[in-house]
Amino acid sequence: MAKSILAVNAGSSSVKVTFYTFTDPPRAIADAQVSGITAPPATFKYQRGEFKQKEQPQENLATPQDAFKYILQRCFSDPELSEVASDSDLAYICHRVVHGGDYSEEIEINDDTLHRLEALEDLAPLHNFSALEIIRLCKKELPSVSSMTFFDSAFHQTMPLHVKTYPINQQIAKANGLRKYGFHGISYSFILRSVAQFLGKPAEKTNLIVMHIGSGASICAIKEGKSIDTSMGLTPLAGLPGATRSGDIDPSLVFHYTNEAGKLSPASTKDMHLSMAEEILNKKSGWKALTGTTDFSQIAVETPPSEAHKLAFDILVDRTLGYIGNYYVKLGGEVDALVFAGGIGEKSALLRRILAEKCSSLGLAIDSDANDKGVEEDQTVKDISKGGGKGPRTLICQTNEQFEMAYHIVSSRS
Numbered sequence: 001m002a003k004s005i006l007a008v009n010a011g012s013s014s015v016k017v018t019f020y021t022f023t024d025p026p027r028a029i030a031d032a033q034v035s036g037i038t039a040p041p042a043t044f045k046y047q048r049g050e051f052k053q054k055e056q057p058q059e060n061l062a063t064p065q066d067a068f069k070y071i072l073q074r075c076f077s078d079p080e081l082s083e084v085a086s087d088s089d090l091a092y093i094c095h096r097v098v099h100g101g102d103y104s105e106e107i108e109i110n111d112d113t114l115h116r117l118e119a120l121e122d123l124a125p126l127h128n129f130s131a132l133e134i135i136r137l138c139k140k141e142l143p144s145v146s147s148m149t150f151f152d153s154a155f156h157q158t159m160p161l162h163v164k165t166y167p168i169n170q171q172i173a174k175a176n177g178l179r180k181y182g183f184h185g186i187s188y189s190f191i192l193r194s195v196a197q198f199l200g201k202p203a204e205k206t207n208l209i210v211m212h213i214g215s216g217a218s219i220c221a222i223k224e225g226k227s228i229d230t231s232m233g234l235t236p237l238a239g240l241p242g243a244t245r246s247g248d249i250d251p252s253l254v255f256h257y258t259n260e261a262g263k264l265s266p267a268s269t270k271d272m273h274l275s276m277a278e279e280i281l282n283k284k285s286g287w288k289a290l291t292g293t294t295d296f297s298q299i300a301v302e303t304p305p306s307e308a309h310k311l312a313f314d315i316l317v318d319r320t321l322g323y324i325g326n327y328y329v330k331l332g333g334e335v336d337a338l339v340f341a342g343g344i345g346e347k348s349a350l351l352r353r354i355l356a357e358k359c360s361s362l363g364l365a366i367d368s369d370a371n372d373k374g375v376e377e378d379q380t381v382k383d384i385s386k387g388g389g390k391g392p393r394t395l396i397c398q399t400n401e402q403f404e405m406a407y408h409i410v411s412s413r414s
């Protein structure tokens with residue numbers, strides 16, 4: 001029997017897993033996800049062909065590792081999922097790893113590469129730890145299957161030196177890998193290809209401002225198919241605020257927040273060295289700190305339940321606008337489209353409407369019916385621009401990091 005591909009996307013609030021056929025293009029056989037890991041109870045969603053299921057697991061799935069184990073067990077025990085009954089049916093497992101340091105493309109996991117990734121963990125303890133735990137688990141439980149890791153940071157290797165460089169002592173910066181890396185690159189790569197195709201342009205001639213706004217949020221300026229700037233930095237903490245992340249703050253705030261900030265956090269282990277400041281700014285800030293919820297669908301509403309909810313919404317709008325203006329100018333005003341993606345970008349018509357209204361000086365105008373309807377379940381790109389507008393098109397792209405990884409495996413190996 002033809003072998004399949006298992007693609008694993010461990011995000012900060014969700015684990016999304018898709019099984020694909022090893023065909024060009026890959027076809028999804030089954031899709032399973034656990035979401036709401038940061039806003040319990042978590043939700044399990046499963047889809048195989050026409051069969052759909054949604055439930056709240058009895059188990060407490062508090063970490064991406066727990067969620068992944070749960071998903072695997074559910075998939076392997078589905079008698080109807082005959083294509084992937086055991087590890088011998090799998091050709092590859094693709095893992096999304098957020099921080100890839102200087103890697104500019106995917107790598108195959110072996111003892112040597114795994115050690116190199118472990119060495120990178122200190123740069124991004126919060127983001128790489130879970131993914132590496134899942135990789136180690138796959139190595140143990142599915143030893144005969146080769147694991148490939150795809151990096152969120154790889155897409156942004158094209159950023160110019162003056163964008164990547166922090167103005168600090170360069171010897172120290174180089175010795176410690178302290179530079180802007182940028183993330184969500186697997187998603188940006190999927191969006192670039194899909195949007196270029198939709199616009200009927202070669203990717204190398206496409207200029208975009210893309211917002212990936214989910215639990216973690218970032219924005220990217222793409223010039224002639226290449227990332228020239230993005231809002232995240234050394235780690236995914238920089239730039240836009242997120243569900244539990246502060247986004248940009250004055251770095252000095254850390255020294256004034258609490259005098260414990262530099263100490264190791266209680267969540268620190270022998271494998272994950274995490275300071276209190278990292279823990280607070282990454283896990284105890286953002287929407288959660290402002291409103292008590294990490295669920296943005298409770299914040300992006302016409303009549304917010306509290307002033308704090310309204311403030312959280314206004315902050316996201318303000319910070320996003322700042323980047324749109326910045327990137328519009330960096331792209332010399334030559335922008336084919338402004339693209340909304342990620343859980344919030346794809347689902348919140350309100351956020352899209354408010355941002356589009358505030359960008360009217362750039363010639364942006366959206367069709368409110370198309371915006372309210374949003375993207376159909378089986379649609380990848382939807383144009384929500386108002387006909388006859390002078391500025392860039394406004395699009396929604398249903399991003400798919402799992403597909404992007406499977407697509408690369410198939411196109412590079414078949």
Ligand SMILES: Nc1ncnc2c1ncn2[C@@H]1O[C@H](COP(=O)(O)OP(=O)(O)O)[C@@H](O)[C@H]1O
Nearest residue numbers: 011013014214215216295296297343344347348
């Ligand atoms: N209708 C909606 N309106 C606004 N936000 C939404 C809506 N539905 C889901 N979300 C938000 O989308 C986010 C999850 O996005 P996603 O990109 O899947 O996250 P991640 O990959 O970082 O785990 C959550 O914060 C959730 O609250």
Ligand SMILES: CC(=O)OP(=O)(O)O
Nearest residue numbers: 011012183184216236
């Ligand atoms: C890089 C990052 O923040 O990822 P996610 O949005 O999936 O948490």
Ligand SMILES: [Mg+2]
Nearest residue numbers: 011012214215
């Ligand atoms: Mg995500």
